Amino acid sequence: MKKINRISLVLLAAGLLLACLVMALPLYSFQANVYTKKSSNTFVGDEKYQEVRAEVEAAAQEYRDQGMEVEISETVTERVNSKGETTSLVAFSIGQTFRKSIWSFAGASLPASNVLRLMLICMVLAVLFAILGLSGGTMETAPLHLPKKNRIFRTLSGVFLLADMVLVPVFVLMNNVTFWRKIDLYNNELITDGKEEFFAKLDSFLFGGGMGENIDSAVKNLSCHHSPLVWVLLLCFFIALTAVIRMRSGEAKHPVLRGLLYVFVIVVCVVTIYPYYVMFVTAFRTNAETLDMYFLHMAPTKWVWSNLKDIVSRGVPRFLLNSLIVAGGATLLALLCGIPAAFAMARMNFKGKKFFLGFVIMSQMFSPVVLLIGISQLMNTIHLNDTLFGLVCVNAAFNQAFAIWLLRGTFVAISPEMEQAAKIDGCSTMRSLISILLPMAAPGIVTTLIFVFINAWNEYTISTVLISTANNRPITVGITQFSSFNMIEWQYLFAASLLATIPVVILFMMIEKHLTSGLTSGGVKG
Amino acid sequence: MESSKHKWMPYVWLLPSILLIGIFVVFPILIVFRLSFSEISKAGVVGGFVGFQNYIDAVNLPAFKTVMKNTFWWVLSVVGLSTLLGFIIALVLNQKFRGRKIARSILIFPWATSLVIQASVWNYIIKYEYGNLNNVLLNLGIIRSPINWRVSYQVEFIWECGVGIFVTIPFVAFCVLSGLQSIDESLYESATVDGAGFWSKLWYITIPLVRPSLSVSTVLNIIYVFNSFPIIFTMTKGAPANKTDTMVTYLYMLSFYDRKKGPANALSVIGFLILCLCAGVYMMTVMRKEDEG
Numbered sequence: 001m002k003k004i005n006r007i008s009l010v011l012l013a014a015g016l017l018l019a020c021l022v023m024a025l026p027l028y029s030f031q032a033n034v035y036t037k038k039s040s041n042t043f044v045g046d047e048k049y050q051e052v053r054a055e056v057e058a059a060a061q062e063y064r065d066q067g068m069e070v071e072i073s074e075t076v077t078e079r080v081n082s083k084g085e086t087t088s089l090v091a092f093s094i095g096q097t098f099r100k101s102i103w104s105f106a107g108a109s110l111p112a113s114n115v116l117r118l119m120l121i122c123m124v125l126a127v128l129f130a131i132l133g134l135s136g137g138t139m140e141t142a143p144l145h146l147p148k149k150n151r152i153f154r155t156l157s158g159v160f161l162l163a164d165m166v167l168v169p170v171f172v173l174m175n176n177v178t179f180w181r182k183i184d185l186y187n188n189e190l191i192t193d194g195k196e197e198f199f200a201k202l203d204s205f206l207f208g209g210g211m212g213e214n215i216d217s218a219v220k221n222l223s224c225h226h227s228p229l230v231w232v233l234l235l236c237f238f239i240a241l242t243a244v245i246r247m248r249s250g251e252a253k254h255p256v257l258r259g260l261l262y263v264f265v266i267v268v269c270v271v272t273i274y275p276y277y278v279m280f281v282t283a284f285r286t287n288a289e290t291l292d293m294y295f296l297h298m299a300p301t302k303w304v305w306s307n308l309k310d311i312v313s314r315g316v317p318r319f320l321l322n323s324l325i326v327a328g329g330a331t332l333l334a335l336l337c338g339i340p341a342a343f344a345m346a347r348m349n350f351k352g353k354k355f356f357l358g359f360v361i362m363s364q365m366f367s368p369v370v371l372l373i374g375i376s377q378l379m380n381t382i383h384l385n386d387t388l389f390g391l392v393c394v395n396a397a398f399n400q401a402f403a404i405w406l407l408r409g410t411f412v413a414i415s416p417e418m419e420q421a422a423k424i425d426g427c428s429t430m431r432s433l434i435s436i437l438l439p440m441a442a443p444g445i446v447t448t449l450i451f452v453f454i455n456a457w458n459e460y461t462i463s464t465v466l467i468s469t470a471n472n473r474p475i476t477v478g479i480t481q482f483s484s485f486n487m488i489e490w491q492y493l494f495a496a497s498l499l500a501t502i503p504v505v506i507l508f509m510m511i512e513k514h515l516t517s518g519l520t521s522g523g524v525k526g
Numbered sequence: 527m528e529s530s531k532h533k534w535m536p537y538v539w540l541l542p543s544i545l546l547i548g549i550f551v552v553f554p555i556l557i558v559f560r561l562s563f564s565e566i567s568k569a570g571v572v573g574g575f576v577g578f579q580n581y582i583d584a585v586n587l588p589a590f591k592t593v594m595k596n597t598f599w600w601v602l603s604v605v606g607l608s609t610l611l612g613f614i615i616a617l618v619l620n621q622k623f624r625g626r627k628i629a630r631s632i633l634i635f636p637w638a639t640s641l642v643i644q645a646s647v648w649n650y651i652i653k654y655e656y657g658n659l660n661n662v663l664l665n666l667g668i669i670r671s672p673i674n675w676r677v678s679y680q681v682e683f684i685w686e687c688g689v690g691i692f693v694t695i696p697f698v699a700f701c702v703l704s705g706l707q708s709i710d711e712s713l714y715e716s717a718t719v720d721g722a723g724f725w726s727k728l729w730y731i732t733i734p735l736v737r738p739s740l741s742v743s744t745v746l747n748i749i750y751v752f753n754s755f756p757i758i759f760t761m762t763k764g765a766p767a768n769k770t771d772t773m774v775t776y777l778y779m780l781s782f783y784d785r786k787k788g789p790a791n792a793l794s795v796i797g798f799l800i801l802c803l804c805a806g807v808y809m810m811t812v813m814r815k816e817d818e819g
Contacts, residue, residue, distance in 0.1 A: 155624060169666065176667035226667075264618055265625070269632045275647040276635060278658045282650065291656050296665070333546070341543035350536035356544075358809060363551045365805035367753035369774045370797045373561065373781050373790060374554030397550035400543055429535075458640035461755045465782065476640050483646065490650055497643040508638035509631045 002142060008247040012130060015240030016123060019164075019233055026099030027227045028175070030206060032218045034070065035059055035094035042090045044076060049090060056092040069097045095221075098206075102171075102230075108205040112174035119167045122160040129157035130244060143250035154248040161241040162262055168233045172226065177296050178202075179224035185296070187220060238263075276501075283307060283495040290490040307495045316496050318471060319478030323457055323500070325388050326474050330395035330456040331449055334403045337396070338448070342407035343433055347416060364401030368394060368462045376465050386468050394466075395456040402455075403448050410444025411437065447514040454504050475500040555798065562791040576788075584789035584796070589768035589776065596683065597752070597772040604690035604751045609744055611691065612698025617732070619699065620706045630703075637696035645760035648689045652676060679769045682762050686770065689757050694750070698743050705739030706732070738811070745808040749801060773797050 037059075039052040056072055063070045077089045105113045106120070133153035146154075182198065185191045203215045211218050241262070242255040249258070282290055284307060285300040341360075345353065368375055375394060376385070384390030414437065422432040438445065460476040467473050470481075475496065482493040562580050565573035584590065619630055636644060651658045652675040660672040676682050709732070717727050755774045758764065764771035764779055771779065773793065781790035 173666050177665050180667070181664060258623075261618060261621060261623060265623075265629050268615060268618075269629055272632050272635055275644065275651065278651055279643075279647050282658075298665075337542035337546045340539040344536045344539035348536040348539070350533075353536075356540060359547070360543075361809055362805055363547045365749055365801050365808070366551065366555070366798065367750070369753045369755045370777070370794055370801065371551070371554040371558060372778060373787065373794055374557035375550070377557050377561070378550070378554050393546070394550050397546045400547050400551075404543065454638060458638075460640060460642045461778075465778075476642050479643070479646070493646055494650075497646065501639050501643060504640075505635055505638045508634055512631060512634050 002140060004143065004250060005140075005247060008243045009134075011243035011246070012127075012240050015236050015238075015243060016127065018239070019123070019236035022229065022232050022236060023102040025227075025229065026101050027230050028100045028102070029097060029225050029227075030100065030179070030222060031095055031097050032206065032222045033093050033220060034063065034068075034096045034218060035092075036217065037092045039090050039092075041087060043088045044090065052090070052092065056094065060094050063094060063096065071095050071097065105205075109201055110174070110178055110205060112171055112178060115167055115171045115174050119164055119171065122164045122167065126157045126160035126164070126240065126244070129153045129160065130247070133157060133247065143246070143248060146248070151248060154244055158241055158244040158248065161237050161244060162266065164237045165234055165241070165263070166266065168230070168237070172230060175224065175226065179222065182296055183219050183222055279494045279497055279501070282490055283498050285491055287489065287491055304491070307491050311492050311496050311499075314481075314492070315470065316475070316478065316499065319473050319475040319496075320499060322388060322472060322478075323474040323476070326391045326395060326459075326463075327453045327456040329388070329392035330399065331453045333392060333396035334399045334452045335445070335449060338400060338403035338407055339433075339438075339445075341400075342404045342411055343437070345404065345408045346411035347419075360401045360404050363398070364405075366398075368398055372461065372465055375462065379466055385466060386472060388472055390466055391459075391463060391474070394462050395459055396452075399452045399455050403452055406444060406448040406451065407441070410441045410448075413444075414440050443514060447511045450507050450511045454508060457500075457504050558791055558794045558798065561787065562795045564788075566787040566791070568785045568787075580788040580792040581796075583786075584792040587780075587789060589771065592769055593771050593773055593776045596770065599683075600687060600690065600754075600758075600772045601748060601751050603687045604694055604754075605744060605747045607687075608691045608694035608747065609698050609740070612695045612743075613702050613736075613740065615695065616699040616702035616706060617728075620703060633696050633699060635696075636693045637700075639693075641693060641754065641756035642760055644693050645689060645757045648685070648692075649761050652685055679762070679766055683770045686758050686761050689761070690751060690754060693757075694747060697750075698740075698747065701739050701743035702736055705736035709735050741811055742808070745804060745811060748804050749808075752797075752801065752804070 035056070037052060037056055039048060042048045042052065060070050060072050071094070073093055073095060075091045075093075077091070079087050079089075081087055102116065105116045107113070130153075133150045135150070182191075183202075186195050186198070199215045199219065202219060203209055203211045206222075207215075207218065238259055242259045245255040245258045249255075281299055284303045284305065286302065286304050289300065341356075344350070345357070379385040379390050384393065418436050418440075419432040422436055423429070427435075457474075458476060459474075463474050463477045464480075467477060473481075479493055479496045479500065482489045482496065561572065563575055563577065565576045565579075567573065615633065619626060619633070654660070654672060654674040654676060657675065659675065660669070663669045664672065675685065713731050713735075714727060717731060722730070752772075753774055754772075755778065758770060758772055758775045759778070762770045764775050768776060768779070774797065777790055777793050777797065780786050780793065
């Protein structure tokens with residue numbers, strides 16, 4: 001057996017065993033009131049006090065005999081009544097402290113229990129795939145020479161361990177929601193729905209169902225703490241993950257760094273997706289829920305699909321159509337003007353070529369914002385104010401630079417031999433451009449097209465200034481009608497935003513690969 | 527190759543493009559220049575030549591200093607931090623690993639989204655009373671009571687910079703990635719043979735070779751960020767009293783809300799000249815590369 005495989009197996013087993021051990025530790029501690037006794041007209045130290053105190057001590061002893069960890073606490077409230085006499089109220093309570101391990105959640109029907117079960121399933125699957133990856137005598141093989149099937153199994157094992165790592169914070173989150181925020185909200189009567197059912201679940205988990213009617217007062221001052229040791233679970237899964245990476249790729253890939261890389265990428269992706277998640281779930285909430293500071297649910301309590309219907313009746317399709325016209329028109333115009341220019345730049349020699357290049361780059365520098373006043377003045381003069389055609393022209397003009405840049409890069413990369421041959425055969429320059437160069441340059445043209453389209457689609461500033469008629473608004477300006485100064489209809493704002501975002505994100509993902517090469521070969525490098 | 531009677535042909539090919547840029551980019555520049563030296567009434571009626579009066583008015587506006595300072599910090603922090611973070615993310619995404627394609631596709635989201643939409647979402651996220659961030663942090667148990675993320679305009683401005691950084695990172699990351707992908711693997715291999723560690727490879731191979739992409743993306747970013755309007759306009763509208771305005775949002779307010787067209791035009795020209803400076807630096811970088819390549 002290869003040494004590296006042996007070490008990896010031991011590490012994997014150690015990591016997961018350690019995780020199971022951590023789960024068995026009493027990491028969650030709860031404190032709840034199991035007994036309260038109030039005694040009025042009682043002063044600390046007097047006869048009545050001693051009497052009640054003894055009674056409470058006896059009760060506490062009873063709990064201790066049952067093996068509970070209890071503590072007596074007393075609070076004294078002194079008041080001067082209307083007659084000027086001092087009265088005093090002593091309240092005794094017996095607080096029970098008890099600890100639960102993570103394992104104990106498995107049997108309960110709390111939200112965290114489902115997460116725990118999922119975590120366990122992932123662990124089992126990770127082990128299963130690691131074992132499947134070992135089949136066929138690959139323990140003797142160095143990781144880099146593994147058969148493909150075994151590599152895939154080991155990869156899957158790693159994926160499930162990563163999933164386990166993600167589930168650890170989710171587990172903590174669920175418990176915080178259950179034992180702190182939700183109980184708090186019920187106690188303060190900020191929410192009332194489903195209280196009995198929820199408290200019954202708590203009773204069966206915390207007290208084994210023994211509290212019955214008293215559960216309300218028992219959780220009144222319930223506090224829940226988790227030990228920081230919970231986070232050791234992350235480390236356990238990480239150890240197991242590095243073991244799997246070692247089994248898959250060997251020492252050559254620095255398993256620890258590799259593991260950290262995955263963690264980093266996951267964190268970056270989660271942060272990037274976060275605003276989109278917010279946009280998505282808010283788009284389907286009720287208006288009340290968007291403004292509710294007590295919401296506990298990561299997803300809408302009820303998916304309100306009618307939000308989409310509402311925004312349709314408030315002009316959003318019209319805005320989308322306007323955006324489509326503006327972006328489509330701008331793309332068309334930018335390409336119609338850009339392709340000949342890029343062709344001339346790529347294939348012809350002429351005086352002032354460098355000057356034109358400079359001219360184009362300079363025009364790229366000025367976003368329309370600084371020139372807002374000039375543009376609106378110009379549009380007034382040539383009567384294109386408040387028209388979609390005006391927007392088309394401005395967008396096309398400000399995207400000219402990038403279009404020419406990308407297209408020129410594409411054309412230069414294509415050898416001119418075919419066109420020259422066509423020319424000898426009597427083809428005009430125009431014909432050879434259309435029937436030979438353009439088909440060959442199609443990928444570059446599509447990239448340019450999508451890029452200009454997205455830029456024009458997302459444009460906001462010029463449109464706010466130029467468009468005053470509601471019917472002519474593109475979507476970026478149109479969505480602002482949902483956010484006036486005194487009231488913002490977040491659900492409509494985000495539902496419309498969602499419709500405006502999804503198509504362009506998909507388009508952008510399509511050209512992602514070309515974009516990277518486009519930026520070097522065409523856009524940036526020149 | 528071209529015969530002499532077709533000497534003018536290239537210019538015909540360029541003509542549509544020149545016309546388009548000429549009318550809709552160059553012409554507005556001229557208009558702004560002319561207006562900045564003219565007297566303009568509140569109703570927008572253009573009067574005679576007033577010399578530098580508009581510029582003097584612009585500099586003497588009460589908010590001028592704050593706005594310039596904000597613009598400086600806005601550009602510096604957004605460009606600086608997004609370049610740093612984008613560079614790190616690009617280095618990581620350039621590694622070969624499973625799911626790299628998915629990670630890249632996700633990273634591109636903020637680039638593809640309209641700034642006004644991004645800004646609206648973050649505006650909602652950081653609300654004190656019902657914002658999503660407070661809820662997530664509360665649920666995670668990281669905080670025990672909601673935090674007011676917008677206690678003061680300074681903090682709000684920092685948030686705006688944060689959103690600016692968030693949306694700018696993908697552009698930097700993809701520029702650096704395109705630079706990284708053109709580096710020859712064998713350079714690293716021979717460096718490894720020579721016993722170079724991670725840091726020395728980063729310092730002596732990676733950074734020098736991606737510097738061109740990095741410098742171009744930085745200059746372009748300075749221009750984009752300087753011109754960035756929707757984030758600030760959506761999140762604070764420059765409130766209170768222009769304290770969170772940058773030059774372009776202030777310009778907009780001045781011209782279309784306060785109807786002070788004269789000083790607004792003067793500010794436009796000032797902004798335009800600052801951009802020219804950046805453009806000059808950019809041109810020099812690009813042209814030098816053109817000569818090399």
